[in-house]
Amino acid sequence: MNDAVLALQERFGDRLAVGAAIREQHGRGESYHPGMPPDAVLFAETTGDVAEAVGKCHEHGLPVIAFGAGTSLEGNVSAVHGGLCIDLTRMNRILRISAEDLDCTVQAGVTRVQLNRELRHTGLFFPLDPGADATIGGMAATRASGTNAVRYGTMKDAVLGLTVVMADGSVIHTGGRARKSSAGYDLTRLFVGSEGTLGIMTEAVLRLHGVPDSIVAAACSFPDLESAVRSVVAVIQSAIPVARVELMDEAQMRAVNEFSRTGYPVADTLLFEFHGSPVAAADDMRRVAEIVAGFGGGGFRTASTQEERSTLWKARHDAFYATTALRPGARGWSTDVCVPIANLAACIEGARVALSATAVPATIVGHVGDGNFHVIFAVDPGNARELAEIADVNARLIDLAHSLDGTCTGEHGVGTGKRGYMDREHGEAVRVMRMIKHALDPTSILNPGKVLPDG
């Protein structure tokens, strides 16, 4: 054990774990990426713990990686240069809920499901749902979003302020509770999406929303993927305020039925949800039903009860696990591109063409109202040839997204998996990102080897 770990152990006692199993578990997310265990894992309980630990790592030049629910998908938490993993899941207190201001303050280790459970009796909810029951800190770090983003935005919109431990162990507060401000640089949104490379977020002020009076969901099957996608584009262009519009292709529906023991029609499918007053939600749904019918969408099935809706959305949220389960021992590889909505049909068509080059089981699923979709592969993580094949399909899909004015990641983040695409996507702006990284973390101890390409 190196000096830094010994110093941390002396300070934190058995809250600092160095056992192999705990380190292994903290060296990876849920994806195929090879895990790299940290040297030690600290179970932090306060911002002060994090500040003190980061301060010690700063003294010793030891890398520090923040860790939440471990559900990331691009190798975002693997300890590629070793170091200290700070597990924030014990920082799971909801510190304040202001129902009248529609906001709250939570510690970074609170999960989205926990938060919504706590909000149940307030008439409010936290809309973002990236499928997995991620922590708020993890979601902020990757600028996560999910099915509701088409209506409620992403973590950049949900986070109003942050408590952040900087590379030297100092603590700052960014943003605030006012709904808007022009008072200086937007540090909040600089930290959101920075994946723990500029600072470690320990608390967040979050924007909440009133539970709509009426929530209606609907599912609709299509003769082919293109018709489904084209009807989404028409819905978005019509400016109907849908709360959710999700695509699951035929293969995904088959996987979901198998995994969740549901009996949904096996066809390219759109799931919709409408939020508003009873009058507005019904009106929105009626207009969408008209549009999808024009594209051959059939069997517009509504789910009005909480239970029907829960089943429907559980099926959607299980998509990643359902695809992974298609193949025993497989791990999921979920690519994540996002393009302007008018280019979505071309991008998904291109994805299908690219998919035809591999026999690896794959599904298409996405937050298509934002132009964002995933191809999920069930890969054999021990098969190097297969991994190379999927890496190639992935690269082709990202090239396509870039050529269609899109981005290489809509919501999963860069981690180690997408670093190689940053120069192509941002050009000279990568240099400016590097200047900021160097200014805020001059010795590069914060989650090194992530987000920015070497250079």
Place this chain on the structure above:
Amino acid sequence: MNDAVLALQERFGDRLAVGAAIREQHGRGESYHPGMPPDAVLFAETTGDVAEAVGKCHEHGLPVIAFGAGTSLEGNVSAVHGGLCIDLTRMNRILRISAEDLDCTVQAGVTRVQLNRELRHTGLFFPLDPGADATIGGMAATRASGTNAVRYGTMKDAVLGLTVVMADGSVIHTGGRARKSSAGYDLTRLFVGSEGTLGIMTEAVLRLHGVPDSIVAAACSFPDLESAVRSVVAVIQSAIPVARVELMDEAQMRAVNEFSRTGYPVADTLLFEFHGSPVAAADDMRRVAEIVAGFGGGGFRTASTQEERSTLWKARHDAFYATTALRPGARGWSTDVCVPIANLAACIEGARVALSATAVPATIVGHVGDGNFHVIFAVDPGNARELAEIADVNARLIDLAHSLDGTCTGEHGVGTGKRGYMDREHGEAVRVMRMIKHALDPTSILNPGKVLPDG
């Protein structure tokens, strides 16, 4: 003339102006703050012009200040250390409109009115309206918003990407056209609100919105300010998606009637606007009418025709000029605080108390749906005692906003006017802002003396 200006003149010929009148005009916004003229004014026509000019200023250590419509309110453009003013108003081309993607790319000198005129036949509009016909570059620089922000957000939400000239004259592109992205640091939102101190924005990708099928406006008078504010809080907490909710106090209504020759009731007044399908907009309005009636709001008058609405909103947008016109020779001093909505009544009540300490004519007006309001004073800019008196009222109001979890500026920016409040508002985070400023502009040529306090 110094060497830098001579070099610029050699390169740009008569597009570089050094006459006193032009320099005076480019040394100030619309507020009471004393103007400071730059050494020269360049009328830039391309991003290349800006890059070349900034490059030369970088070589010579000459300050550079970007200038748009000149409508800023906190001394944001005054050349406090001299230098080159780059006037961007000739860069007023709309480069692309993608109706199907609800976005466009514009040069920084395009104004919001010009953009909406151009969009008239597309079914789309750009919702942000900070009263003045500001340029998109200026609005992005100050993170502006206005009456529609309660529904459509601020410039941080409207700007999807930017072209920015950095302090060394290099050019970068930030963000992009995808509706969301997790690909690296959010440089777009770092530049939005940075008031030209981190780079000069020359182009912007903007999010547009579909013109709603139905737009209905309404005005409502109240027996007192508190009833008006309390009904706004109730409307926001009910999550009715109002598109606008604006407060004008009795004094403001009197000033507006005089200035715009209108005959609105002289009373504390709320203006509302509802956007949506005809069914949804009517339903929203009905629910709001019910709520305001519960707070004694009387005479809920609707304006459905384009002409009635234009008259109503013109009155609102003239508020600043109407107040200034109350006193011949006066200039406007508009403070700008924003607090969580539940604290709005206390903050506005405190503002009234603070106002009672001065005889200077003043009105209260605001984007109350966001918790944001202004007190506009008609000050005699030559009367030092009076300016000191208003500075004191302003300081008390900002202290109050801070004590109510608010911000010292909701939408006008920091400029020179609010620098002194940054430490109180942000604490240690100011140090981090300074680290970023130093990394991106090490010789401090970009709009020096603004945003960050000395230190």
